[in-house]
Amino acid sequence: MKVQNISKAKRISNNMDAINEKRSNVSRGAFATALGAVVATLGSAVGLGNIWKFPYVTGENGGAAFLIVYVICTLLVGLPVMISEIAMGRKARANAITTMQRVSEKNNQPWWLIGAVGALAAFVILAFYTEVAGWVYAYVLKSLGGGVLSSDPAVTAKFFTDLVTSPAQSLLWQWIVLVVISVIIILGVSKGIERATKFMIPSLFVLVLVVAIRSLTLDSGATSQGLAFLFKPDFSKITAEAVLVAMGLAFFKLSVGMGTMITYGSYWQDDQNVPVKTTIIMFSDLLVSLLAGLAIFPAVYAFGFEPTAGPSLLFITIPAVFASMPLGQVFMLLFFLLTAFAATGAMLSLIEVPVAFLNERFNLSRAKATILTSILLAVIGSTAALSSSTLANFRPFRKTMFDLFDFLSSNIMLPVGGLFIAIFVGWVWGRKNVEAELSNHGMLKNQTVISGFLFITRFITPVLVVLVLLRGLGVF
Numbered sequence: 273m274k275v276q277n278i279s280k281a282k283r284i285s286n287n288m289d290a291i292n293e294k295r296s297n298v299s300r301g302a303f304a305t306a307l308g309a310v311v312a313t314l315g316s317a318v319g320l321g322n323i324w325k326f327p328y329v330t331g332e333n334g335g336a337a338f339l340i341v342y343v344i345c346t347l348l349v350g351l352p353v354m355i356s357e358i359a360m361g362r363k364a365r366a367n368a369i370t371t372m373q374r375v376s377e378k379n380n381q382p383w384w385l386i387g388a389v390g391a392l393a394a395f396v397i398l399a400f401y402t403e404v405a406g407w408v409y410a411y412v413l414k415s416l417g418g419g420v421l422s423s424d425p426a427v428t429a430k431f432f433t434d435l436v437t438s439p440a441q442s443l444l445w446q447w448i449v450l451v452v453i454s455v456i457i458i459l460g461v462s463k464g465i466e467r468a469t470k471f472m473i474p475s476l477f478v479l480v481l482v483v484a485i486r487s488l489t490l491d492s493g494a495t496s497q498g499l500a501f502l503f504k505p506d507f508s509k510i511t512a513e514a515v516l517v518a519m520g521l522a523f524f525k526l527s528v529g530m531g532t533m534i535t536y537g538s539y540w541q542d543d544q545n546v547p548v549k550t551t552i553i554m555f556s557d558l559l560v561s562l563l564a565g566l567a568i569f570p571a572v573y574a575f576g577f578e579p580t581a582g583p584s585l586l587f588i589t590i591p592a593v594f595a596s597m598p599l600g601q602v603f604m605l606l607f608f609l610l611t612a613f614a615a616t617g618a619m620l621s622l623i624e625v626p627v628a629f630l631n632e633r634f635n636l637s638r639a640k641a642t643i644l645t646s647i648l649l650a651v652i653g654s655t656a657a658l659s660s661s662t663l664a665n666f667r668p669f670r671k672t673m674f675d676l677f678d679f680l681s682s683n684i685m686l687p688v689g690g691l692f693i694a695i696f697v698g699w700v701w702g703r704k705n706v707e708a709e710l711s712n713h714g715m716l717k718n719q720t721v722i723s724g725f726l727f728i729t730r731f732i733t734p735v736l737v738v739l740v741l742l743r744g745l746g747v748f
């Protein structure tokens with residue numbers, strides 16, 4: 273029965289491609305199993321955003337109050353946009369740009385621009401993401417040598433600084449990352465992405481849990497300080513910019529606003545319950561972030577680090593936690609290895625956006641599309657890789673290139689993309705299409721869910737995004 277469904281879904285999607293993409297040479301992949309689709313999508317959401325970005329951004333913006341704003345943004349902005357993207361992608365079974373063209377066929381407005389800007393956003397994000405992933409890969413290797421392991425903040429901080437200020441090391445690690453993701457992407461959707469993530473995600477979860485437990489048992493005073501920082505809100509710390517950063521993080525964490533989820537949705541099966549599965553993905557992603565926070569903040573206080581250390585936070589605190597643990601070196605190796613896996617899973621979903629587009633639209637083979645994309649990324653990304661060394665003083669808009677790429681993508685491109693996706697689905701695509709997709713053409717009896725979704729997507733998401741954007745950017 274199941275096998276039949278899948279092959280039927282594949283047949284339908286292949287027929288659609290035959291009709292819509294006149295050129296040959298394109299055969300669409302799909303996730304092979306329902307669980308595989310969910311795990312692969314979770315694999316896109318869980319990444320450096322959880323392990324690296326969430327703790328340091330929460331640290332910089334005052335902790336618990338920021339966390340609350342972040343959760344609100346996830347529920348009212350991130351999740352609705354995610355449901356919208358998956359639903360449209362699954363309906364059109366195509367890359368983000370073609371999907372937007374197909375779902376908006378009836379009106380002659382340029383909604384495909386959402387997909388096009390999204391493909392650009394993938395480059396902007398990957399430009400700095402491949403660099404941070406490079407640091408993680410480097411830490412894997414260096415864990416083997418044991419040199420990083422120390423409970424002295426000065427030592428772990430120096431170790432990190434030496435790495436990021438070396439132009440040769442920064443570039444080399446970024447290139448290694450690019451080669452790794454290119455190889456996996458060339459292997460294809462089901463074989464590559466699905467197989468890789470299915471084992472990465474559960475192992476990562478267990479390891480972060482282990483680190484969190486160790487961190488929470490280091491020193492009871494530090495533990496209560498760490499917990500208070502994460503869970504006791506002080507709303508005086510919330511500025512308009514902090515709210516913008518929280519919303520940006522919600523987009524970034526759920527991989528929404530630029531077509532990743534449209535692309536992944538196009539590989540989802542027709543009988544998946546989209547609202548339920550996306551909600552599960554959202555909560556699992558949040559759980560991993562919280563665990564990462566629990567792994568880091570008690571340790572921050574136990575060892576005398578600063579929660580506001582910024583992007584270096586993960587790389588300087590985690591080695592200290594492991595230094596105080598039996599078999600610390602082994603665990604640290606495992607931790608960075610799994611973080612490297614998670615980062616890789618997320619990058620696959622990013623690079624898949626331009627690759628699927630080049631493949632389907634220009635009839636480039638996956639291999640050629642991937643190589644072309646990677647070369648471009650090496651060029652653009654090098655400016656981020658060198659932003660702590662050679663290009664440290666090159667600061668357009670008073671930001672290093674690394675910070676600029678980060679700010680531009682999370683705080684502008686993704687929210688703007690998400691805004692238009694919500695407007696399109698709520699107001700243009702409309703109730704009939706939304707109902708058909710979210711109820712699997714009447715198979716699911718979830719009217720209330722659909723009405724709630726439509727209400728939020730129409731009235732709440734767009735208004736929130738516009739207000740937060742304008743206020744955060746200082747327009748009013």
Ligand code: TRP
Pocket residue numbers: 316317318319320321322397523524525526527528529530532618619621622686
């Ligand atoms: N969500 C991933 C993370 O947390 C990053 C990511 C993957 C992403 N694909 C994306 C972010 C698309 C924005 C858009 O690490």
